[in-house]
């Protein structure tokens with residue numbers, strides 16, 4: 001049987017994710033990095049992440065802040081001369097980083113996404129006010145207070161709903177059954 | 190009358206972009222379009238979900254697609270983010286049989302099935318392509334003559350490109366403005382990112398992008414901005430004061446949904462326009478057209 005090196009397994013893990021298969025085609029031209037509005041704030045640039053993945057640097061990639069600074073603006077994706085879906089790779093790194101318990105301590109994005117998901121699972125849709133309050137209470141109660149004036153001006157203009165839109169009881173049951181099954185089936189790869 | 194299955198998305202139904210949903214419905218009526226809200230839809234699956242549990246995210250999209258398939262109609266959404274998420278799931282389910290198998294099995298647990306026949310469209314796409322600029326022009330009651338409007342496309346309406354406009358130099362909103370009698374402003378940041386949902390977790394990064402978009406529009410002579418995306422509207426409007434503070438500017442640029450501006454030109458009333466929900470007041474600029 002073929003022996004797998006550390007390198008092989010990480011790149012295979014990434015290529016197995018929908019949209020991730022192009023990673024072997026990268027020619028390191030740097031177009032994605034040059035296009036990325038947040039590249040400067042990332043520990044490693046988008047093209048570096050690809051090089052590191054191919055070099056098997058799983059832990060370094062998955063514990064970085066880079067993918068959590070991705071805006072899903074898709075500029076990299078539409079410009080890549082090799083047709084690599086860099087934005088999908090960023091999402092894949094996020095999923096793997098959470099799965100491996102490596103998600104980055106200095107960025108609050110995972111906490112924001114987590115509170116979002118909890119709401120969607122239980123209600124089927126997103127009450128923005130509830131979600132944002134919950135997120136700030138989890139991460140930064142002081143900022144919640146600083147943002148109060150803006151929240152009030154949104155509220156005054158009818159834009160901060162407290163009441164959540166709910167699915168019908170049958171719809172909620174159906175959605176949960178689907179999501180529970182998905183969880184049972186594990187990831188996409 | 191043309192009929193479409195309608196997916197408002199969380200923001201435009203009960204959320205911060207309610208005015209978008211209301212004006213979308215009113216303008217559609219005026220154009221002979223009936224948007225039939227999908228019964229019991231759920232969150233599209235959204236970017237944050239795809240960053241945690243990809244399969245669950247695909248399943249959230251797939252449930253909506255399965256519900257839409259039963260109607261036999263195109264599925265239309267006004268939200269650029271829902272548009273990408275639903276479209277991405279739709280095309281990936283065709284492209285990746287292994288993924289499809291898992292999603293099928295999950296859907297079956299809820300008694301649903303998705304064959305893959307739905308077309309996901311953006312509201313702007315059906316306005317400009319199914320209805321057309323000529324009909325839009327013919328519906329105008331008060332021409333927006335003299336109004337300088339910046340068409341802000343943002344990212345996800347045009348990228349990663351599900352086909353109805355150029356991914357970096359789009360034109361559909363420019364032409365829409367002209368068909369309403371207004372003047373369109375060409376500005377370099379028209380299809381660049383507003384900072385997206387990172388405004389919540391990485392405020393500094395996103396504020397700087399918001400500042401750049403606003404500056405680009407103002408420097409090129411815009412009196413107001415229109416957008417097809419709830420997140421773009423919220424970032425540019427609700428965070429404009431924060432951007433002013435950070436960059437020592439005073440932008441004072443009203444930011445509307447494109448449907449609101451269409452509604453003004455169609456002579457609709459405030460109840461259908463929701464202009465009062467703008468944080469930066471729109472009446473100063475739009476007053477003479479109301």
Ligand code: SF4
Pocket residue numbers: 025026027028029030031032033046047050079080081082083084086
């Ligand atoms: S643009 Fe494409 S080919 Fe070039 S470095 Fe980025 S991923 Fe690689």
Ligand code: SF4
Pocket residue numbers: 032035036037038039046069070071072073074075076077086087090
């Ligand atoms: S999608 Fe993400 S990685 Fe790509 S250019 Fe935009 S912010 Fe950068």
